Structures are given as C-alpha cells and as structure tokens.
Amino acid sequence: MALILVTGASSGLGHNTASALADDGHEVVIHVRNPARITDAGDAARWKGVVIGDLADLDAIHGVARQASEFGRFDTVIHNxxxxxxxEAVTVNTIAPYMLTALMSKPARLIYLSSSMHRTGSTDLGRLAAGTASYDDSKLWVTTLALALASRWEGTSSHAVDPGWVPTRMGGAGAPDDLTAGHQTQVWLATHHDTIPHTGGYWYHQQPQPPHPAALDAEFQGHLIQALKHHTGVPLD
Structure with a gap:
C-alpha cells in the first residue's frame, strides 16, 4: 500500500487516477481547488485526506504544500x-508543480502531466517573468522539470506523461483519445517498479516516447530551474 497525492483530482483525469489508485487499495490524498466540488459523501470517504487550494495563486501553493506535508512523506506525487x-496556465501547469516539489519532502516517485503540445512550446524563459507563457510553453517547461529531476534527485524517480487528448471538461467532448487510457499510465508509474526507463521517461499510453529535445538538454534544464527559483523565491534543493 502506498501513500499517494494527486493534484487537481475533483474531476477528469485527476479524479479517475485517484479513484483507480484507491480501488487498488492505496491511501490517496487528493488536492482540489474548491471543496464544493466534492459533492458525493461516499466518494469523499474513499480518500485518506483532502488538501485545498488554488494553484493559480503562489500563496495558496504554499498552503497546499503545508497541508500535504501533514500526511508525511508521500510514496508518489502525481502533479495532474x-x-x-x-x-493561469504557466502558474498551475509549471510553477505549482515546481513549488510543491521544492517545498515537500522528496517522494519515491514524481509524475508530471505533460501534453503532446509541449512539442510546440518555447524555450524563451523570458515569457515566465513577463507572464506571457502559453499552454504549450508551460507543458514544455514542466516536462523539462520532470526530466531534470530524474538526474538530480537520487532515490526519486521522475517521469512526464502525455495522457492524450481525452474527452474531459478540459479536453472537450469531441476529443478523440481514450479516456480510460488517459489515466492508466499514471497509475502504472505510481505503483510498478519494473518500468523501463526506471526514471526520466516521457510516456504515452505506457510507452516511452521522445520528448522535445530541449526537455533533455542539461543546460536548458538548469536555466529553467534557476528561472523558477528566481520567480518564486523557492529553491529546489
């Protein structure tokens, strides 16, 4: 049994991921922005706990980290x-995962949600401070963060996952990818020990794929981490 945190778990892929892990007998803590989204008492009873906060707000991110840390060291954190x-995209998609990673105890496993759209993201980190980063930028940067941590934190595996374009509220009803397959890779990475690669993978439907070359570039990884540290005032190590 593992202790697992899933962010953004009130609905969609996050809820499906958390539910699958709970069904498998794991202790799951979910993060939600608004507790009013948890409307089913039976569903709420499934979780080890709930942490609340708006990941578009830097002060609230600190609060989410404090709440989550009360549960102790997680085996896996899924930044969904x-x-x-x-x-808001760059704050929720990149800055919040960075800050939570830096502020919480190192887990055994880190999983970050990416997107195929990271391939059209920009390496211009000036967009971070300017507040002009796009969704594509944010997904390139969080993918880079995931792969950077794979080589920086001994004892912690770190992966990025493209869940596909799935029919969630965010993806839209017409999204062509399989909704169930959208969370299965995260569940698998969170609970299995025999993944190849063991760390530093970019995954789509349980298969490793080549990411944008910048995500693997050690120099860009370093620049990104320094830019995030400067922007947030939170060091990674």
Missing part, C-alpha cells in the same frame, strides 16, 4: 492539475 488558458 492543469489549465488550458493564459495567464
């Missing part, structure tokens, strides 16, 4: 929360 539109 995401939004599509700027200016």
């Amino acid at each position: 929360a995401g939004v599509l539109h700027s200016p």
